[in-house]
Amino acid sequence: MTPEATKGEFAFIDWLRRRTPAAARVVLGPGDDTAALNWPRDVPCLVTTDMLLDGSCFILAEAGPRRVGRKAMAVNLSDIAAMAGRPVAAVVGVGLPRSGGRVLAEELYLGLREVADAFGTAVVGGDTNSWDGPLVISATVLGEATPPGPVRRSGARPGDWLMATGTFGGSIRGKHLNFTPRVREAIALQAAVRLHAMIDVSDGLAADVWHLCEESGCGAIVRAADVPVDCAARELHDGKTPLEHALGDGEDFELAFAVAPADGRRLIETQPLQSVPVCHVGEFVESGLWLEENGARRSLAPAGYIHALD
């Protein structure tokens, strides 16, 4: 192999292939025109994609490439979790800056693999490009639905409990890069109770609860005293209250979900998720999005991070 060749995308693909372990479901991994997977009978195939852009979704110079790679995989695993799915395989496209691209590509891949391996997800292919722009990384993850099927956003009904895993707010202090996608928790919840609706909180708790409401054709009340505020939301000192951070920050990558009150009570009593607490945050109602605080109810804006498209 010539020194020139070692610099090219094909040398990188060779490097990847040497590092790709065999996996039972993978008929064909990186290096051909497509990957190929065996798919189990009568199991719906879930598919989700997320693109992360330097300067918008992360700052490469601050986060470092491993944590960027990790995040690119983890945000997709979080989407699979939101359906109570089990991730199976991923493909990843990158647009690398021209200078230092090879080292960057390797570090991104090691970060991707760190979280993919932890969740049994085979990295089966991708597309490697270099260009004059900043780093962009786009991962697509395939997953299996678990019985009784994918949990949609649309099944919440008035009277259901609004519940959530973990804590909210201040993810910019670190969690947005090193969060654990709630894959195991979602599967455990699906096994324990009947989940009416679920979403992973990426845009912000208020915004994502509102997504559940919109899709379900109902409303919700969030009780301020019951929102599990993360310690990080108390450390920001920017004029917003910790509760405002918990409701609006986004990128918590926790689960918000709707269950019948009896199932909700059972989850609170049994706390079946081991190290991750489940909280009862509010109730679904006929319409509107409301915050209940000190006995008063006021309208809650579904604020959160929205990509403006002018």
Place this chain on the structure above:
Amino acid sequence: MTPEATKGEFAFIDWLRRRTPAAARVVLGPGDDTAALNWPRDVPCLVTTDMLLDGSCFILAEAGPRRVGRKAMAVNLSDIAAMAGRPVAAVVGVGLPRSGGRVLAEELYLGLREVADAFGTAVVGGDTNSWDGPLVISATVLGEATPPGPVRRSGARPGDWLMATGTFGGSIRGKHLNFTPRVREAIALQAAVRLHAMIDVSDGLAADVWHLCEESGCGAIVRAADVPVDCAARELHDGKTPLEHALGDGEDFELAFAVAPADGRRLIETQPLQSVPVCHVGEFVESGLWLEENGARRSLAPAGYIHALD
């Protein structure tokens, strides 16, 4: 809906959902955390991804957004074709410039749908971002393998005929944007003969034949007189011969494949692909990549487009 809301990514997602037709295989299309597909029993799932970057893979200002969207889908369909697969569904991530992003997003989508619809491929989800960088678009396509299974790059053997669909060279004159992915042709070939190995020519005929050789552990001879040179390769007047363009330009998105000589003869005689000619371009041999011209054989460099990674 407020004027502000119409500008955001959610308004765009609403626009998309209104334009997404129902499809038999799609359990869940755009708008939830993942899409969900029914998968037929005992059919391998093919998956491929390609990222296109403004200034590198296309010039947005010259090509226009519809043709960019079209290309982003078509290059993936071409990869599915290379396995003799049938495309089923796609997800698409975009990074849009901040100014004019909404109109751009709609035009990209219409271009994507044009070619996706022509090949029965449902656009089931995506990720819409805006940033300060140039346009980037990343599509992932899922496909079904057709019997007897995905056609790999690795099955060519010495003595096999090297064959190709269509014509080569000069794709920069237009074909790189408006090519027809050879999905139907690949399936027809798979039905007609036993395909030993196949690739879609994206890097260049010489480079991609060399990929077949590398994966198959053999070599190949290309006969200069039998390379089907596209008219566009004769129009470039840049010091390279039309044959050099045909061997090295890339982005022809034709199929190059290996079959037993008897099958090759049958394809030449029957020409089963209707409007697309099948040519006998050379033979696979024990080792090396060779060009045979006027009775002499010389080494052929597997030149083509390679993303340099410094």
